[in-house]
């Protein structure tokens with residue numbers, strides 16, 4: 431017999447407010463009652479939304495997300511104000527598939543060795559000024575590093591006024607969504623009213639216009655002087671055609687660049703900040719990491735091999751455990767039930783929405799005993815399937831930047847741990863807080879840094 435559908439029991443508007451203001455509280459409360467699946471009403475336009483927290487059910491959804499549980503981009507319009515409607519995030523079906531094929535090679539693992547030097551250099555450049563400060567928010571520094579990395583890999587912009595201006599404007603724009611209150615603008619369309627640039631949405635629109643101006647200027651310059659041998663993503667996009675053989679329009683290019691910029695730097699900055707936070711709170715973890723890095727440096731003999739840092743087992747376990755405890759993205763993108771189905775004995779009807787709940791999956795006691803504890807060793811003691819540990823989602827919308835994000839996390843951490851001594855300034859646990867559609871450390875993790883006298 432089919433189960434009745436377990437649902438969060440409160441009015442839709444109140445559910446939406448809870449989901450925006452305190453997503454962890456919302457999910458954990460529901461999971462106490464319904465640990466595997468529950469239905470909710472967190473989006474006005476969607477009707478019933480199922481949060482799925484059980485690995486086999488998630489596998490069933492994500493391995494059938496071309497046919498039975500489709501992944502249309504128009505369900506991701508919450509991000510349209512930033513990434514438009516023509517990016518890999520918001521495209522559907524064949525156009526989505528083609529666009530992924532276009533951008534994926536740029537983020538393939540084999541290209542990472544090229545980025546190692548760049549990431550280590552940017553880490554040193556961004557960290558050095560912190561030595562003179564009594565206190566700084568780690569997340570701000572990480573945001574600066576990951577933004578520069580993505581600007582350089584996506585646009586191929588290595589220096590100049592345009593790079594600097596674009597960096598500043600994008601930073602300012604993302605800061606607009608740095609709290610649950612301001613993030614509400616994305617979730618409640620009624621708040622998206624441009625009442626002049628002193629109003630919150632008007633300010634957002636004004637800043638976005640400035641960014642667009644710079645992006646369109648760059649596109650125009652690069653079209654006029656196309657250099658096919660360049661390896662950045664903008665060049666690849668300029669050389670490509672859509673499904674009908676047409677070149678991408680300026681607007682399509684703009685949307686894609688914005689999508690990669692945003693998806694590509696906010697997430698990684700948050701992930702490395704959490705990693706540093708846990709390393710500094712866990713002396714044993716830190717000591718094991720330093721030993722591993724010291725042994726690696728010895729075997730390197732001065733000739734930096736970035737891929738061997740990438741493969742270090744304990745560093746990998748620390749990054750995985752960070753993304754388990756704090757998956758940054760709480761949910762996969764939504765999938766739509768295209769053919770009615772039964773999941774975990776629950777009947778799903780056509781047009782119902784299902785989402786893999788990464789946060790709750792990673793908190794399951796049966797997979798991760800003492801789930802609130804930071805224990806990288808669990809990733810050395812056993813292997814988790816891609817549906818038990820999935821910080822980058824799965825199926826047709828699996829994160830395109832996964833290899834870059836993991837590589838970046840490891841090179842940034844290795845560079846910081848080798849060169850700087852950090853002190854966590856607050857003994858209180860740092861809590862996760864909504865930041866747009868992600869979860870980030872509240873307050874950004876305050877630290878102090880000094881130069882290491884002897885680097886490993």
Ligand code: HEM
Pocket residue numbers: 518519520530537580689690693694695697698701757758759761762763764821822823824825826827828829830831832834835
């Ligand atoms: C720690 C860092 C990151 C995390 C935790 C993360 C997580 C995710 C997740 C959960 C999804 C949704 C997958 C799904 O629905 O199944 C996603 C999609 C995506 N990510 Fe990431 N991501 C990270 C870094 C990056 C980077 C560095 C880039 C690009 C440079 C990137 C670009 C994208 C794009 C474009 C999509 C949409 C893919 C599509 O719709 O086909 N992400 N990411």
